């Protein structure tokens with residue numbers, strides 16, 4: 001049976017997903033919806049699909065088996081509600097929104113209907129993350145340190161706090177999500193954010209450009225995750241490191257480094273986690289078996305709560321319990 005897929009959003013990441021879908025067997029992208037009819041048609045045209053400027057029109061005109069949502073954080077709510085009402089499974093790019101209010105109400109409806117969802121925390125699908133998870137099951141972790149140090153993405157919405165939720169919620173969310181996936185739930189956060197450089201270099205920058213967050217986990221582990229978007233193009237550091245009495249487990253998107261006393265071992269990453277997450281979702285759509293999905297809407301909401309609590313803490317200057 002061929003799955004008929006729709007996509008919402010016509011930007012960079014919609015194209016990444018649409019290209020992957022185009023290469024899959026028994027999957028057809030039949031419709032694309034943008035913020036205007038013109039934008040919808042422009043993306044749809046590349047894949048022989050129909051273009052729309054309104055989600056309701058798209059859903060009226062097609063019997064869709066699933067929909068991919070790849071829109072900026074502030075654009076969430078109406079799209080999901082339209083899909084939930086029609087019981088259409090959806091894959092949604094992280095973060096679920098720029099703040100928690102809309103996802104909290106959507107989550108209730110999703111749970112009531114037991115709707116199939118999947119969230120684009122693709123690092124969970126990396127082979128090295130699975131290796132790391134297996135390794136950590138044997139270990140008692142002492143502490144964890146993570147970071148997302150990079151430059152500022154070009155799109156206008158990203159640098160606006162209300163639209164994107166800021167770097168920690170929009171981008172560093174991947175590291176927070178891995179922390180939860182690999183080490184368990186966060187119980188308290190204390191964030192310190194500042195706006196040092198980027199607002200002087202560019203107009204309309206309201207997001208913090210440096211930040212560091214201390215986190216306490218239910219297990220007793222303490223962690224710290226820092227981020228900045230002040231770096232020039234091509235300079236950066238993204239990763240998560242686990243420290244205990246055996247040594248250091250150091251992950252970054254390219255490799256996993258295991259350092260024990262006297263020896264170290266490096267495992268380069270292989271495979272495509274974006275393809276793996278899509279295959280897991282579509283397998284669930286086709287068969288009803290959700291076991292390969294590593295992050296659903298409820299799980300993604302827990303990550304959003306942590307990142308938004310860090311922002312709230314940075315605003316208030318006091319720790320926030322979750």
Ligand SMILES: NC(=O)c1ccc[n+]([C@@H]2O[C@H](COP(=O)([O-])OP(=O)(O)OC[C@H]3O[C@@H](n4cnc5c(N)ncnc54)[C@H](O)[C@@H]3O)[C@@H](O)[C@H]2O)c1
Pocket residue numbers: 008009010011012013014033034035039070071072073075093094095120121122155170
């Ligand atoms: N998992 C990852 O590695 C990864 C990488 C990049 C982006 N993303 C996520 O994907 C999402 C989109 O990012 P992007 O880079 O494609 O941004 P983008 O700015 O390139 O594209 C966003 C698109 O959404 C469209 N849009 C806005 N509101 C809409 C609406 N109501 N209906 C339909 N379309 C609407 C815009 O017109 C634009 O075409 C973000 O949440 C981002 O965090 C994830």
